[in-house]
Amino acid sequence: MKLVVQVKLLPTPVQAAALEATLRACNEAATWASGVAFEKDVKKNFALREHTYGEIKARWRLGAQAAQHVIKKTCDAYATLTANLKAGNLGTPGSKRYRRATGKPIAFRPKGAQPYDDRMLSWQIAERRVSVWTVSGRLKDVTFTASPEQLATLALYRKGESDLMCRDGMWFLHSTCEVPETTPNTDPVDFLGIDLGIVNIATTSDGEIMAGRKINRVRHRERGLRRKLQKKNTPSAKRRLKKRRRKEARRARDINHKIAKHVVAEAERTGRGIALEDLTGIRERVRLRKPQRATHSSWSFAQLGSFIAYKARRAGVPVVYVDPAYTSRTCAECGHIDRANRVSQAWFACRNCGFVDHADRNSSRNIRARAWELWRRGAQSTAPAPPPEHMRRGGAGRKRSITASDARCASPSL
Known part of the structure; x- marks a missing residue:
């Protein structure tokens, strides 16, 4: 099953400025790509790439991988919007809330999360350091902190993308892990x-x-x-x-x-x-x-x-x-x-x-x-499986994350 380990980055002021500039550039590019997708009604990844890829690389000076992730993030946002509309989470067709959601392009927050793959982000888990691509160049020694349980999960099961996030002035990486499931208990005693x-x-x-x-x-x-x-x-x-x-x-x-x-x-x-x-x-x-x-x-x-x-x-x-x-x-x-x-x-x-x-x-x-x-x-057993990838990224659902709450022991009475 897919889980997400959240680790906290500890960047220097110079590194934090580079990370912030990267998030702003990526989200500005995603907002522009969203406008193109809305205007041309092209909301599939490869189709939208034909209209936006070159412009994103030239105007915002993003690398090839970053530009592709910006376009994919835009398409995932529209897929989440479509799922919410079909589920009735944004009201009935014709309602004010429904019209407001569908009447304009999706806009991304300046510090919205940006996905990174292994070409843009490399981990040195034992040293608790990461190397991160930014618009100012590669940051090779960004330190991070995590609990022993989180470090073990990262070392054994990390697979796939990681999301760079800024929340309340703090920097985080959400890394996807493929954790094996335990064999289900098919004969519970009670x-x-x-x-x-x-x-x-x-x-x-x-x-x-x-x-x-x-x-x-x-x-x-x-x-x-x-x-x-x-x-x-x-x-x-x-x-x-x-x-x-x-x-x-x-x-x-x-x-x-x-x-x-x-x-x-x-x-x-x-x-x-x-x-x-x-x-x-x-x-x-x-x-x-x-x-x-x-x-x-x-x-x-x-x-x-x-x-x-x-x-x-x-x-x-x-x-x-x-x-x-x-x-x-x-x-x-x-x-x-x-x-x-x-x-x-x-x-x-x-x-x-x-x-x-x-x-x-x-x-x-x-x-x-x-x-x-x-x-x-x-x-x-009717325990639901994790939601699809695009649902985990958008508003309809979130990735399951191992945070500090998971790492601590739960007391029986709070």
């Missing part, structure tokens, strides 16, 4: 049910609550700060809002990585599979009161599910998705379904047999039982 919720992000059928009320207090404080900055609405407040949004996204991603790693490690250790709820379209189906909407939409459960799925595929742990209907109202002991069984957010008390348990743990036990029943009937 399943580990995972209940996803608003108050407790994840609760297992073993009774573990991960990312519960402690993280919710942090989220509540951040929401209050965000509300104050939005109300102020000054240029400095908008800059702080943008900075906080990135910080909150990083924290949520880190927590999701830790939860996913712990869940997969526990299932692998005990020889079990993983049972998840199929929450596709849950935002459209569930109606909430206004005070609950921000909390309901402020956590990326889809991201958590995708992290669990790809880590499970790498470890050979089967994953089964079940219907979430009535899992919170069904008694895990006798199977009685009643809305009154859910006494409160935290507690479940069966009106039929008197069974009392934590509500999320009861739900996760129901999820585990449904997955086990599906498996006994012949269901197979």
Whole structure:
């Protein structure tokens, strides 16, 4: 399976200036090529190359490989746009959002990521150095830092392109690795049910609550700060809002990585599979009161599910998705379904047999039982494969990346 290892570059000021100039030139060229592709309606790689290759090399002084990657990046962006349009992610045809997406050429950010192949980038992993092509010449001694796990993955499995990225003034390389999958476990002894919720992000059928009320207090404080900055609405407040949004996204991603790693490690250790709820379209189906909407939409459960799925595929742990209907109202002991069984957010008390348990743990036990029943009937692991290459590069999906969160051990309770 394809994974992406993220390493942090440590360039000198002169090297950083050369890298920045390279990204700006490549993205300016890609924006120009996008305009040509839009005007001539030519969005295939080789066809677009006939109209843009020579001009890109002459005007922006890019090498042959860089020019080809600029054109390919432009075509990949249009392929991602087409996929999003077909999936309905940009509204229905004729809607304002749909017209805005299709009515003008795609523009690239000045510091957008640029792909590099082995002719433009060479690694000296043992010395933690890379040699990078730039518009100012080849930079042969750019140092980088990475965890021992990341270095081992790079040394053993690196294959394909790497993306040069600049984020918040820091430089990164995202390198593609072909990591072999573990032989799937086709005979699990049981399943580990995972209940996803608003108050407790994840609760297992073993009774573990991960990312519960402690993280919710942090989220509540951040929401209050965000509300104050939005109300102020000054240029400095908008800059702080943008900075906080990135910080909150990083924290949520880190927590999701830790939860996913712990869940997969526990299932692998005990020889079990993983049972998840199929929450596709849950935002459209569930109606909430206004005070609950921000909390309901402020956590990326889809991201958590995708992290669990790809880590499970790498470890050979089967994953089964079940219907979430009535899992919170069904008694895990006798199977009685009643809305009154859910006494409160935290507690479940069966009106039929008197069974009392934590509500999320009861739900996760129901999820585990449904997955086990599906498996006994012949269901197979439904952990999805990584998305296609052009989907990983664009907005419809991202490459799976091994970051610092993966390298650290996941604590069972956050």
